[in-house]
Amino acid sequence: MRYDDAFANGKYIEGAEAYPPHWADKAAQFREALGARARLSLPYGKGPRNWFDLFLPEGEPEGLLIFIHGGYWRAFGPRDFSHLAAGAALRGWACAMPAYTLAPGARISAITAEIAASLPVIAAEVAGPIVLTGHSAGGHLAARMVCRDIALPGEIAARIARSVPISPLTDLRPLIETAMNDDFRLDRAEAVAESPALLTYRSGVSIHVWVGGAERPAFLDQARRLGNAWACPVTVDAGRHHFDVIEGLEGSDTALMSALLG
Known part of the structure; x- marks a missing residue:
């Protein structure tokens, strides 16, 4: 379909097929090394994928980073x-990673609602400020959580200090014209309602968009659309593509971690 190639990432990344098993191996090693500080499969709802993992630093957490995974809401x-919690833990922050129902088992609007429902439950586990981030489809969800139409308990909304969407999908209308829409089932009304770049965000939240400089033009465009719409900084991480742009989350002193936690 018209936009299939525009949103194809792996096709344009050398060795793309090696990334998912590499991520899974590093994630398993991180969980094992963390031991009891890795609290797994904590429920936030009744669905089979309504759970989250929580990774704790040594000592009392200074705050809570919530990372939402990508995969075009389908994978x-x-x-x-899990290993992407390493940088936060080294900085003394807890990091939570929620699961959600994958398309086509849920529409994108329902996935948004699941993540919104997870936030109060996750927040009850750790005191202090909350920073939201996510990658690709997860970047979309990290941005959606600070949109004005998302109803969060006042005390939770007040704790959200920052959202840093990484390579986010921010205008979903082009996705209607991709083969992936067989799973999304997006129509124009839902695409508009679920596009952060077409919505407004809650005042008092700091926004910083992050995207790899070697990403597909469509993803650079998606990042800049949100930056323009929300008048927020957009960092183009030179040389980084869609699969390695998240590696900055693994270190405590990277530029990406500084954008997240200061």
């Missing part, structure tokens, strides 16, 4: 990306 899960 992967938190356990593929």
Whole structure:
């Protein structure tokens, strides 16, 4: 269909097929190394994928980073990306990673509602400020959580200090014209309602969009659309593509971690 190639990532990344097993291996090693500080499969709802993993630092957490995984809302899960909590833990922050029902089992609007429902439950586990982030489809969800139409308890909304969507999908209308829409079932009304770049965000939240400089033009465009719509910074991470742009989450002193936690 018209936009299939525009949103194809792996096709344009050398060795793309090696990334998912590499992520899964690193994630498993991280969970094992963390031991009891990895609290797994905590429920936030009744659905089979309504759970989250929570990774704790040594000592009392300074705050809570919530990372939402990508995969075009159709693939992967938190356990593929556990190692991305490493940087936050080294900085003394807890990191939670929620799962959600994958398309076509849920429409994107229903996935948004699941993540919104997870936030109060996750927030009850750790005190302090909350920073939201996510990659690709997860970047979309991290941005959606600070949109004005998302109803969160006042005390939870007040704790959300920052959202840093990484390579986010921010205008979903082009996805209607992709083969993936067989799973999404997006129509124009839902695409508009679920597009952060077409919505407004809650005041008092700091927004910083992050995207790889070597990403597909469509993803650079999607990042800049949100930056323009929300008048927020957009960092183009030179040389990074869609699969390695998240690696900055693994270190405590990377530029991406600084954008997240200061």
